[in-house]
Amino acid sequence: MGVGNRPAARSNVSLEQRAWNIRRKALLMGEVQGQGYIGQALGVADVLAAAYFHALAFRADDPEWEGRDRFLLSVGHYAIALYAVLMEAGILPEDELPTYGMDDSRMPMSGMASYTPGMEITGGSLGQGLGIAVGMALGLKRKRSPAFVYNLMSDGELGEGSTWEAAMAAAHHRLDNLVCLVDFNNQQADGHSTEMLSAEPLEAKWEAFGWHCQRVDGNDLAGVVAAFDAARALPAAKPRVIVFDTRMCKGVPFLEGREITHFVRVEADEWAKALAVLEEGRPQ
Amino acid sequence: MTLASMARKYEARTAPGADGTRLTTSAMIASLAAEGYDTVAAPFGHALVAAAARDERIVGLTADLSKYTDLHVFAEAMPDRFYQMGMAEQVMVSAAAGLAREGFVPFATTYAVFASRRAYDFIAMAIAEENLPVKIVCALPGLTTGYGPSHQATEDLAIFRGLPNMTIVDPCDADDIAGMVPAIAAHDGPAYCRLLRGRVPKVLTRHKPDYRFELGKASLVREGSDVLVIATGFMTMRALDAAVRLAADGVDVAVLHVPTVKPLDTATILAEAGKGGRLVVTAENHTVVGGLGEAVACALLTAGVTPTFRMIGLPDAFLEAGALQTLHDMYGLSADKVASQIKGWL
Numbered sequence: 154m155g156v157g158n159r160p161a162a163r164s165n166v167s168l169e170q171r172a173w174n175i176r177r178k179a180l181l182m183g184e185v186q187g188q189g190y191i192g193q194a195l196g197v198a199d200v201l202a203a204a205y206f207h208a209l210a211f212r213a214d215d216p217e218w219e220g221r222d223r224f225l226l227s228v229g230h231y232a233i234a235l236y237a238v239l240m241e242a243g244i245l246p247e248d249e250l251p252t253y254g255m256d257d258s259r260m261p262m263s264g265m266a267s268y269t270p271g272m273e274i275t276g277g278s279l280g281q282g283l284g285i286a287v288g289m290a291l292g293l294k295r296k297r298s299p300a301f302v303y304n305l306m307s308d309g310e311l312g313e314g315s316t317w318e319a320a321m322a323a324a325h326h327r328l329d330n331l332v333c334l335v336d337f338n339n340q341q342a343d344g345h346s347t348e349m350l351s352a353e354p355l356e357a358k359w360e361a362f363g364w365h366c367q368r369v370d371g372n373d374l375a376g377v378v379a380a381f382d383a384a385r386a387l388p389a390a391k392p393r394v395i396v397f398d399t400r401m402c403k404g405v406p407f408l409e410g411r412e413i414t415h416f417v418r419v420e421a422d423e424w425a426k427a428l429a430v431l432e433e434g435r436p437q
Numbered sequence: 438m439t440l441a442s443m444a445r446k447y448e449a450r451t452a453p454g455a456d457g458t459r460l461t462t463s464a465m466i467a468s469l470a471a472e473g474y475d476t477v478a479a480p481f482g483h484a485l486v487a488a489a490a491r492d493e494r495i496v497g498l499t500a501d502l503s504k505y506t507d508l509h510v511f512a513e514a515m516p517d518r519f520y521q522m523g524m525a526e527q528v529m530v531s532a533a534a535g536l537a538r539e540g541f542v543p544f545a546t547t548y549a550v551f552a553s554r555r556a557y558d559f560i561a562m563a564i565a566e567e568n569l570p571v572k573i574v575c576a577l578p579g580l581t582t583g584y585g586p587s588h589q590a591t592e593d594l595a596i597f598r599g600l601p602n603m604t605i606v607d608p609c610d611a612d613d614i615a616g617m618v619p620a621i622a623a624h625d626g627p628a629y630c631r632l633l634r635g636r637v638p639k640v641l642t643r644h645k646p647d648y649r650f651e652l653g654k655a656s657l658v659r660e661g662s663d664v665l666v667i668a669t670g671f672m673t674m675r676a677l678d679a680a681v682r683l684a685a686d687g688v689d690v691a692v693l694h695v696p697t698v699k700p701l702d703t704a705t706i707l708a709e710a711g712k713g714g715r716l717v718v719t720a721e722n723h724t725v726v727g728g729l730g731e732a733v734a735c736a737l738l739t740a741g742v743t744p745t746f747r748m749i750g751l752p753d754a755f756l757e758a759g760a761l762q763t764l765h766d767m768y769g770l771s772a773d774k775v776a777s778q779i780k781g782w783l
Binding site for chain 2: 266267275281283284288290296314315318319321322325
């Protein structure tokens with residue numbers, strides 16, 4: 154895929170700035186609703202910045218362009234984060250940001266394909282994205298397309314049996330055009346993922362299922378970019394997974410320091426404070 | 438402590454005596470062919486090969502049941518368009534959704550119990566909510582095996598009737614299946630199809646020579662002035678056979694075949710049931726909860742059409758294991774039992 158369809162490759166905006174912009178947009182949406190999966194959005198912003206502004210081929214003015222890399226949001230709860238990056242990428246108009254979560258918005262609280270340009274699937278029933286990704290990767294191979302399929306899932310989805318059915322299928326069918334992205338923030342509804350139903354040893358598990366596995370700090374942009382590059386360049390005829398260890402609420406220290414929960418509670422007056430704190434960390 | 442419902446397993450049984458014959462459970466899929474009708478081998482597999490030859494978008498997937506859903510015919514004819522997904526129904530239907538997203542028309546096969554019970558959330562969210570053209574084609578619908586509840590999909594129609602966007606077909610015979618395949622391939626949305634496989638009888642054209650399957654349409658396959666049976670699936674065959682027996686007793690039975698259970702052809706059903714003077718009976722290879730009978734009852738009552746109404750179907754229960762013939766007699770699906778039930782209601 155040529156540089157021409159990778160907007161970031163011809164942009165002079167740094168990935169640090171992109172990640173910061175994604176966090177800011179997510180906080181602005183959170184402020185609109187007074188709620189949202191803001192902890193996850195802040196945590197995964199670096200991964201999304203690297204995905205959309207380094208790895209993916211897409212056309213902002215044609216979200217269904219046949220040659221695009223597919224990005225599946227299996228974890229539909231992260232919609233607020235994806236809307237932020239879709240706006241940053243120019244796929245969604247930024248002036249719709251204040252409609253987030255409102256009636257008749259194109260940005261509902263949980264991600265759905267029928268509502269939002271750039272939202273490939275309806276996620277949210279966790280453990281479904283990877284199986285759909287398997288079918289899309291098979292379909293792209295049938296069409297002899299060089300496009301990749303990326304599936305973003307949460308660590309909680311590792312508990313779903315269907316994830317491992319899909320993992321077996323991807324390896325069996327040698328889907329080297331499939332990249333699974335696991336956001337490992339070690340947090341799910343009832344507590345730490347590793348204490349609910351541990352998926353460890355995770356790298357060994359993926360490798361035993363026939364995948365090429367990398368595990369990196371998901372808030373270290375240089376490392377995230379290198380992992381995307383390695384996943385794309387790997388010559389082996391096997392699917393690839395990158396496990397990103399991320400920090401909930403990354404970028405807003407007073408929220409990072411708070412007792413972290415799946416659905417971070419932010420008081421009404423704290424959104425402005427969070428935006429102000431983020432502003433202090435604006436990349437130079 | 439033994440649960441009351443399980444106490445019978447401690448009752449000893451005797452071997453059949455010299456005079457006694459006892460039917461035995463046949464292989465997984467018992468044949469419905471021994472009804473005095475000609476049969477066709479693997480009508481689904483051959484129809485899919487023919488449809489796929491005309492439409493390059495068609496691909497086939499199975500969850501380790503190609504031989505038991507007649508998809509092996511397609512797999513052998515078009516191996517590069519066939520995906521063996523292994524014993525993994527959730528990823529099979531999810532992958533079918535992904536293939537549909539990329540422009541293909543996937544036919545995914547398994548047993549009806551596994552599609553309706555195990556893969557339901559994936560069919561609901563990955564396929565139906567997106568209105569994707571995935572065709573789920575399932576063997577062992579209703580009571581078509583003696584293996585017991587693990588393989589008897591007695592509530593699959595009820596499950597899928599509740600799912601928006603889903604078209605549901607319950608074919609009666611080989612000609613229905615041959616007509617159904619190109620029709621659902623052309624339908625731009627998801628479909629759930631019950632399948633008869635192996636040697637499948639040709640029933641409908643014997644009773645109505647110009648019969649042709651039409652998606653979404655009911656068809657009057659026999660005229661009659663005393664009783665109207667509204668039937669789907671192979672119960673149309675049982676209703677027709679019962680009608681022949683009842684005719685010998687002077688009872689004149691009409692049979693309306695309803696191969697498409699959803700969307701229901703209410704116009705034709707209301708027109709026939711509204712003629713008046715006839716007992717109206719529904720007949721389905723499915724629990725009486727949530728299937729054709731209740732759908733017809735709702736349509737009639739809503740329209741203010743209120744004939745004397747009865748339902749033939751499986752009870753609201755987990756069914757026994759045994760020979761299919763024994764079970765069909767036990768639960769009222771055999772032609773004799775259909776005839777005797779109708780007679781009892783007149």
